[in-house]
Amino acid sequence: NPQDIVTGVKNRIRVYPDFPKKGILFYDIFPLFQTPSLLNDVVRLFVQRLQPSDTSNEQQAIDVVVGLDSRGFLFGPSLANHLDASFVPIRKKGKLPGEKYSVSYSLEYGVDALEIQADSIKSGQRVVIVDDLMATGGTMSAACKLVQQLGGIIKECQCVIELTGLKGVEKLPDGVPSYSIVQYE
Ligand code: PRP
Ligand code: MG
Numbered sequence: 001n002p003q004d005i006v007t008g009v010k011n012r013i014r015v016y017p018d019f020p021k022k023g024i025l026f027y028d029i030f031p032l033f034q035t036p037s038l039l040n041d042v043v044r045l046f047v048q049r050l051q052p053s054d055t056s057n058e059q060q061a062i063d064v065v066v067g068l069d070s071r072g073f074l075f076g077p078s079l080a081n082h083l084d085a086s087f088v089p090i091r092k093k094g095k096l097p098g099e100k101y102s103v104s105y106s107l108e109y110g111v112d113a114l115e116i117q118a119d120s121i122k123s124g125q126r127v128v129i130v131d132d133l134m135a136t137g138g139t140m141s142a143a144c145k146l147v148q149q150l151g152g153i154i155k156e157c158q159c160v161i162e163l164t165g166l167k168g169v170e171k172l173p174d175g176v177p178s179y180s181i182v183q184y185e
Helices: 002-012 030-034 036-050 076-083 138-149
Strands: 014-017 025-028 064-068 086-092 100-106 111-117 126-134 153-163 178-184
Touching: 002 030, 002 036, 002 178, 030 036, 036 076, 036 126, 036 153, 036 178, 064 076, 064 138, 076 086, 076 126, 100 138, 111 138, 126 138, 138 153
Parallel strands: 064 086, 064 126, 126 153, 153 178
Antiparallel strands: 014 025, 086 111, 100 111
């Protein structure tokens, strides 16, 4: 039952005021990983959103799961495995070798950049992007731009947690759907 999974996740997430800085309410998802069955349920919720109603329709299958450095890497490979899709990382700048695309995004103070390897997604491939949490949406919207630059078709942006008060979803490119398992104001 999806509602039981949501409750289970909420019970496992730990909330830390003033971490890593004063004024920031930090949502720690690592305790989820101490309950393997719950983690499995989370990934299955993500998968359910993506499976075509007609499972024989190969045209609708997801080709690539993109995970965001670093906590998106905790979910991306298992999701990709369940979908029989590839896994591709988007990393913070300076971590990936070879030819790559780069997009800058704003942080609380200043800017940083995210990068993807140029040959990791082929034009027309169907992509899902996964991360642990959406706050301002800066990270996720930068990731969307990178995927779209490579010609990927984003079927959904998926997060375990969404901080709805920050309206990150509104930053995503037009027409890109998003899904989160638990929401906090
Ligand atoms: C956190 C979180 C998301 C992002 C959300 O990552 O894991 O990726 O912030 O914030 P936003 O919606 O305002 O962009 P962080 O950059 O702290 O790094 P980490 O995943 O490497 O811990
Ligand atoms: Mg992150």
